[in-house]
Amino acid sequence: MTFSVQAAVAARGFDVSLSLLPGETVAIMGPNGAGKSTLLNIVAGLLHPDSGEGELDGKTLFSLESGRGQWTAPHRRGTALLAQEPLLFPHLSVLENVAFGPRSAGVPRRDARKSALRWLAEVEATELQSRRPAQLSGGQAQRVAVARALATDPGLLLLDEPMAALDIHAAPLLRRLLKRVLAGRRAIIITHDVLDALMLADRVMILEDGRIAEQGPTREILQSPRSRFAAGLAGLNLVSGTLAGHGLLAGDLEIYGQHDELPGQLPAGQPGVAVFPPSAVSVFLTAAHGSPRNSFAVTVTDLEPYGDRIRVRAGDGGRLSADVTPEAAADLGLVPGLQVYFVVKAAAVTIYPA
Amino acid sequence: MAQARSSGYGGVPRWIYVIAAAGGLFVLLPLAAMVAEVNWPQFIPLVTSESSLTALGLSLRTSAASTALCLVLGVPLALVLARGRFPGQGLLRSFVLLPLVLPPVVGGIALLYTFGRQGLLGRTLEVAGVQIAFSTTAVVLAQTFVALPFLVVSLEGALRTAGNRYEAVAATLGARPTTVLRRVTIPLVLPGLASGAVLSFARSLGEFGATLTFAGSLQGVTRTLPLEIYLQRETDADAAVALSLVLVAVAAAVVALAYRRPRSGDSTSAGRESPTAAHASGGGVT
Amino acid sequence: MSDFRGRRRLVAVMVAASLAGALSACGPAAPAGNAPAGNAPAGTAAAGNPAGTGQLSGTVTVFAAASLKGTFTQLAREFEAKNPGTKVTLSFAGSSDLATQITQGAPADVFASADTKNMAKLADAGLLDGTATNFATNVLEIAVPPSNPASIASFDDLAKPGVKVVVCASQVPCGAAADAVERAAGVALSPVSEESSVTDVLGKVTSGEADAGLVYVTDVKSAGGKAKGIPFDEASKAVNTYPIATVRSSRNKDLARAFIAMVAGAEGRNTLSAAGFGTP
Numbered sequence: 001m002t003f004s005v006q007a008a009v010a011a012r013g014f015d016v017s018l019s020l021l022p023g024e025t026v027a028i029m030g031p032n033g034a035g036k037s038t039l040l041n042i043v044a045g046l047l048h049p050d051s052g053e054g055e056l057d058g059k060t061l062f063s064l065e066s067g068r069g070q071w072t073a074p075h076r077r078g079t080a081l082l083a084q085e086p087l088l089f090p091h092l093s094v095l096e097n098v099a100f101g102p103r104s105a106g107v108p109r110r111d112a113r114k115s116a117l118r119w120l121a122e123v124e125a126t127e128l129q130s131r132r133p134a135q136l137s138g139g140q141a142q143r144v145a146v147a148r149a150l151a152t153d154p155g156l157l158l159l160d161e162p163m164a165a166l167d168i169h170a171a172p173l174l175r176r177l178l179k180r181v182l183a184g185r186r187a188i189i190i191t192h193d194v195l196d197a198l199m200l201a202d203r204v205m206i207l208e209d210g211r212i213a214e215q216g217p218t219r220e221i222l223q224s225p226r227s228r229f230a231a232g233l234a235g236l237n238l239v240s241g242t243l244a245g246h247g248l249l250a251g252d253l254e255i256y257g258q259h260d261e262l263p264g265q266l267p268a269g270q271p272g273v274a275v276f277p278p279s280a281v282s283v284f285l286t287a288a289h290g291s292p293r294n295s296f297a298v299t300v301t302d303l304e305p306y307g308d309r310i311r312v313r314a315g316d317g318g319r320l321s322a323d324v325t326p327e328a329a330a331d332l333g334l335v336p337g338l339q340v341y342f343v344v345k346a347a348a349v350t351i352y353p354a
Numbered sequence: 355m356a357q358a359r360s361s362g363y364g365g366v367p368r369w370i371y372v373i374a375a376a377g378g379l380f381v382l383l384p385l386a387a388m389v390a391e392v393n394w395p396q397f398i399p400l401v402t403s404e405s406s407l408t409a410l411g412l413s414l415r416t417s418a419a420s421t422a423l424c425l426v427l428g429v430p431l432a433l434v435l436a437r438g439r440f441p442g443q444g445l446l447r448s449f450v451l452l453p454l455v456l457p458p459v460v461g462g463i464a465l466l467y468t469f470g471r472q473g474l475l476g477r478t479l480e481v482a483g484v485q486i487a488f489s490t491t492a493v494v495l496a497q498t499f500v501a502l503p504f505l506v507v508s509l510e511g512a513l514r515t516a517g518n519r520y521e522a523v524a525a526t527l528g529a530r531p532t533t534v535l536r537r538v539t540i541p542l543v544l545p546g547l548a549s550g551a552v553l554s555f556a557r558s559l560g561e562f563g564a565t566l567t568f569a570g571s572l573q574g575v576t577r578t579l580p581l582e583i584y585l586q587r588e589t590d591a592d593a594a595v596a597l598s599l600v601l602v603a604v605a606a607a608v609v610a611l612a613y614r615r616p617r618s619g620d621s622t623s624a625g626r627e628s629p630t631a632a633h634a635s636g637g638g639v640t
Numbered sequence: 641m642s643d644f645r646g647r648r649r650l651v652a653v654m655v656a657a658s659l660a661g662a663l664s665a666c667g668p669a670a671p672a673g674n675a676p677a678g679n680a681p682a683g684t685a686a687a688g689n690p691a692g693t694g695q696l697s698g699t700v701t702v703f704a705a706a707s708l709k710g711t712f713t714q715l716a717r718e719f720e721a722k723n724p725g726t727k728v729t730l731s732f733a734g735s736s737d738l739a740t741q742i743t744q745g746a747p748a749d750v751f752a753s754a755d756t757k758n759m760a761k762l763a764d765a766g767l768l769d770g771t772a773t774n775f776a777t778n779v780l781e782i783a784v785p786p787s788n789p790a791s792i793a794s795f796d797d798l799a800k801p802g803v804k805v806v807v808c809a810s811q812v813p814c815g816a817a818a819d820a821v822e823r824a825a826g827v828a829l830s831p832v833s834e835e836s837s838v839t840d841v842l843g844k845v846t847s848g849e850a851d852a853g854l855v856y857v858t859d860v861k862s863a864g865g866k867a868k869g870i871p872f873d874e875a876s877k878a879v880n881t882y883p884i885a886t887v888r889s890s891r892n893k894d895l896a897r898a899f900i901a902m903v904a905g906a907e908g909r910n911t912l913s914a915a916g917f918g919t920p
Contacts, residue, residue: 044526045525045526046522046525046526073525073531074522074525074526075524075525075526075527075528075529075530075531075534076528077526079526080526080527081522081523081526083523085519087519087520087523089520089524089537089538089542090542091541091542091544100524100527100529100537101527101528101529104524104527104528104529104530104533104537105528148527149527152527152528158526466847466849470847470848470849471848471849472847472848472849487849488804488832488833488849566835566836566840567840567843569833570806570832570833570834570835570844571809571833571834571835571836572831572832572833572834573834576833577834581836584836585809585811585812585834585836586811587736587740588734588736588809588811588812588836589736589811590811591740
């Protein structure tokens, strides 16, 4: 009972492969346009890749070579797709919506309704059964959509940012519901929220530009990110470069830090990353001297409120961040375009192989 | 009438109303003139004469039949034009719209060349014992020919607007393409389908040129109401006007029935709306 | 009508006549045609003769029944040739349509009808100048496709089972004539269609849709080789008389009367009989 997929779409620069064990949930994250929805649509059968193979529970989903080959239609794949918008059928009642999957499979009307009621109870939406979708709130509709997808008893559940359109009150409710129903179920969930990845998924896969940037258990990724996106998720600064001696060479910079993961001399020449939290960064207007500190000359790109601090973004595309107090920002006269120095102690930097 | 409307900004400048009024008058005045010409004392006898009733009955029957035929042929056409992808799609659309610009008489001649005794298909049909010319079938064919584009255009527009997101969802839920069509696509465009059918029916009711050229004119068989009016005006102008009023009234009734004001933004046509429970949570729509 | 004010009125009449001609050309029934000169600019035709009183000039608008199209077009040309400086504008349609238009004020100088009934409508409404003159007659003939697929030889053959015969509806002149010959022959026809214009009847025959049709002698003649005519005795029992008259609201009564004189005179009779019309 396995699931595996490998697909490439030349036009989008997409090339991803993924496999899931029974009961495993994988969270897919990445910047916009990275190819997350593309992957889901390919698995669901709504998009033709140029080449690749997909297989679910022994059934071939597709097997293509330069656009030709075997292709199973979406309604025969045993997958169920839940999108950002609930897309409940507006002309059917909630109960009829949930019963849609079983009835399409040939289940007699009465049995389908019973099954639908069971799933509505599972998502705590029984009292909504005779309402029309137009009469539901966003959170209620999304819950019904979950019931509808589960009623088909899919071998693989596909969720495309299910919480994205919900407000801050409805999202946690749905998250708790999903945690309950996804337990023991094979699922792929696309999300922008690191909380979803932590709560719902066993593994995280980061997609960037149509390729897998990194993947692994969620906590590990967040503790030791190796891609810029993951670092952003974890709220860390990340600089990538080449390992050398006791530090990292990134362009013409040398960064020093802790490398407990690889004690002793670092293997020179290997790609590596250095991460450090914004709270450990100090901002100066002039270059600092002495003591084992790292100092980067950068140009301020942005200032944004961050809790009770100001997050100063600087560098190429705002890659690096420093958290300063509002008073410090005012004293320094920080404005976008100002040349400043980001200084961080070596003790606060962690270096490890990429 | 002095209360201000509570709805928001309308966005229509005042002078548009003036021109719109002129447009409305342009259509209404000839109707009013006709109504003024009606010989009211003689009205009932004129419209209930044998030939009038026969013509009206024939018109209603043939228009209903041709609307049904338009549905059978037009729905697949509209689906293919809106959702399909194949070479020559644009060309097909142009051809389907052809009867809209073709003078109906020309349409009738074309049908004659196809189904007439010497026609493309008519020759074979004649051998098989099927004679179409001068029959009620010919009337239905003529009406379908001119009314089909109305249904196709109306429905294709509705299908394009609706998009195919719901169909994709239905497929992922395990519904076969035929099931998707039956349970999702058609129900969602029912309003567009209904308005297209109404337009087709109205057009069929008023069809004249193609019927005259292709089907002929015989009481009870092929003489629909427009043909009856055309004939009556030779000798009895009063009868012609009276019957015209009947035709206008029937068409107006059909259109009014189909274009009732939509209820509270609900896009379904057959739904009974459940009472909105006074639920504290929800109640609103995203 | 040769002074400047008359010329302006002529312009008005011509414009109105062109419009009337165009309007009657939109009639759904018999193909109505405007004589090509209908839209000629005002100046040329209204040249006229400033000094002469005996000379005819100006434009005469003739509303004529559709069955007169061929003959009247020819006569109009001859009239214009004989009377340089004159213009004949022709408008062909069903007689009852034309009568309705004249009643509603269409500017016609001459009205030539295919039956006395429609002329009487105008006479009763006091719209004629003087009385009408009968200038031609027409009788029915059986028209069949050249191959005569149903082997029609006489009027009785029309009632044979399986024969597709087309006639005019009773409400139009040729239909009234058809009813009369049916009665006279004692034969009841079961036509497959009763058309509103004799042109449509002929059309069904020439296209091969119908096995036979009852049309005028003149129609068969004008169809040339596309239809064969079979005369029958009973036709003489239903003779259609064609009257012609000057319309009272005409602005050019002299010209109108001159045209009528030509139509009713020797020249007209020649042209008409060549086309198959009889003399009244």
